[in-house]
Amino acid sequence: DQQVKQNSPSLSVQEGRISILNCDYTNSMFDYFLWYKKYPAEGPTFLISISSIKDKNEDGRFTVFLNKSAKHLSLHIVPSQPGDSAVYFCAASGRNNNDMRFGAGTRLTVKP
Amino acid sequence: KAGVTQTPRYLIKTRGQQVTLSCSPISGHRSVSWYQQTPGQGLQFLFEYFSETQRNKGNFPGRFSGRQFSNSRSEMNVSTLELGDSALYLCASSLRSSFSYEQYFGPGTRLTVT
Numbered sequence: 001d002q003q004v005k006q007n008s009p010s011l012s013v014q015e016g017r018i019s020i021l022n023c024d025y026t027n028s029m030f031d032y033f034l035w036y037k038k039y040p041a042e043g044p045t046f047l048i049s050i051s052s053i054k055d056k057n058e059d060g061r062f063t064v065f066l067n068k069s070a071k072h073l074s075l076h077i078v079p080s081q082p083g084d085s086a087v088y089f090c091a092a093s094g095r096n097n098n099d100m101r102f103g104a105g106t107r108l109t110v111k112p
Numbered sequence: 113k114a115g116v117t118q119t120p121r122y123l124i125k126t127r128g129q130q131v132t133l134s135c136s137p138i139s140g141h142r143s144v145s146w147y148q149q150t151p152g153q154g155l156q157f158l159f160e161y162f163s164e165t166q167r168n169k170g171n172f173p174g175r176f177s178g179r180q181f182s183n184s185r186s187e188m189n190v191s192t193l194e195l196g197d198s199a200l201y202l203c204a205s206s207l208r209s210s211f212s213y214e215q216y217f218g219p220g221t222r223l224t225v226t
Contacts (some may be wrong), residue, residue, distance in 0.1 A: 043217030
């Protein structure tokens, strides 16, 4: 069962504009959320995370927003750069920290 | 600091065979997790080892097993391979046995089952 869903398989954005990647989850027991970025032929690399006690976390150009009532989180990249072109995975873990669920990924393309 | 390394990077096996994949974590990391990535499925958690003990396990059949050695290196074994086992297998290391901690991923082993 897909407890973490990324409904957009791809997203194309112009350089300098905002990229918004979305993620929905179904399990209300999830309380820690992460975003990973993956380039071809490399493993995913950690980008940013957020705990369920927060609704926003910011790190440079990257901001993650969490809407617990909607079971929705989003990653904003501002401004987008061509080097941001990659596959982005959202992930969630529960209070027991005994499992990590990933979405299927969204391929972001930032055009110069 | 050297990153997570996985060997081999590519592997071709036939149905019914078994395979062993290896993962060396970042020095000092005691937690190693394994994931399977297939097109459209994202990453699916297989299991996690910490201090030579399996701490957590995903929803995979018993054909998938693993172990961790005293130096934190980990191996994953898949027996009686099926075509559906073709995937990218990723391992990730972390300082602690908790998914609230950042995980560092290796480049993966691409397994093809024919």
